[in-house]
Amino acid sequence: MFGSIIFALGLIVSLGIGFVYFRDLGDVSQMLLKVKRENMVRFIRNEYRLIGIGLGGFAAATLAHFLLGGGPFWLWLIAAVLTLLLYGFPYVWVHLGLRNQLNDAQYFPIEEARKYVGPTAPVIVIENNGQARAHPDAQIMRPHLAGNVDGLGGEDVVMTYCAMANLGQGYIPRIEGRRLNLEVLAQHGNNLILRDNDTGEPIQHIYGFREADRDPNSDGPACPLRPEAQMEPWPTFRMTFRGFQKAYPDGEVFLNKPSPNPFLRLLDMMTEITFGWGIGRQHQEDAPVMDNMDRSDDRLPNKTYVWGITIGKDAVCWTDDFIVENEWIVNSNVGGRDVVVSLDPKYESLGVWYNDFGQPVSHCDFWGHSDQGQLKRVETLRAGAFWHVWSEFFPNTDINRVGSGSMATEGAVE
DSSP: HHHHHHHHHHHHHHHHHHHHHHHHOOSSGGGTTTTHHHHHHHHHHHHHHHHHHHHHHHHHHHHHHHHHOOOHHHHHHHHHHHHHHHHHHHIIIIIIIIOOOOTTTTTEEEEHHHSSSSSTEEEEEEEEETEEEEEHHHTTTTTOOETTTTTTTTTTOOOEEEEETEEEEEEEEEEOOOOOOOOEEEEEEEEEEEEETTTTEEEETTOOOOOOGOOTOOOOSSOOSSSSOOOOEEEEEEEEEEHHHHHHTOEEOOOOOOSSSHHEEEEEEHHHHHHHHHHHHHHSSOOOOOOSSSOOTTOOOOEEEEEEEEEEEEEEEEHHHHHHTTTEEEEETTTTTTEEEETTTTTTTEEEOOOOOOSSOOOOOTOBBBBBBBBBOOTOEEEEEHHHHHHHOOOEEEEEEEEOGGBBBTOOOO
């Protein structure tokens, strides 16, 4: 009798926690199950503690069965298979399948990259002191994080990427002077959630600060309690690979070459096939492939690409076709600062620039050379993100705002 009670309680604890682990961090499970963000955050913070309790429950059930005769063997066997699946799949998927290259990413010359990247393939670019790095979507899709000890032109800058949001963002991976030990853990709202393994805190990719530092009283875009309590974004922009070659003939390209380990190579191949299938649908179908969204905004079709920035508590985004219709350039004002949105057809890249000259800009090229003077890129640009993701995290955003200074016109939806 005692053995049967221990057996039953052990299985309840083990399978219950295992189901929650699979649901919250199994990733592909979200194609079938809707996960609440607070539940996901809780499991991210307590992953190893909960895994330990769950596996401890199964160990107790196993001892109760084999030493005390508790429960039938067929039930123990089924529980063993379920335990292996519920704990094994999310752990392998997250910690091996999505293992990042935060410190050991490899960058190759353009000549080598041409073997793996097509001319019109989109790439996400960061640049510093003449050193430019391109990250093709298809190459960074699985590791999600890329950087190395050499840094970017003397700066510790890493590329973070979320395929579900179509969003790449460069960050200096430090908060309050301490370098973060980042790991990919999950996604919610179709946007990546990272974890700082040193504190256990989740970090929403599109925001760049830890969950514990979030200001609960923010009346605009979500903000940290203190400005310094977040990763500093690095100016990040999109262009085609052929545009990158024109602009940066000596640039470097991130390539995610297959692992020499046959097990990891097979795992990576399976992971990328799964990603490719899901992300292909994500770009084509109106509904999110993983519908864990908390909001819906029909001002634009869900899968419209937008270029959005935040300055202070103000958020604005633009579509590329709106910029084209306005002769390749738009002057606007965001958060009290004049900005210029320009699309350079030669380099096939849309950029957003600060305009501190007090006059509208009528011409701005890929390099920020304008008729008013040299402009500086807006570091908070999220280039080419899906509209449904941008509006999920910045619900009060304006679309296609035009006009500089006091003449800014809000909400000029095309």
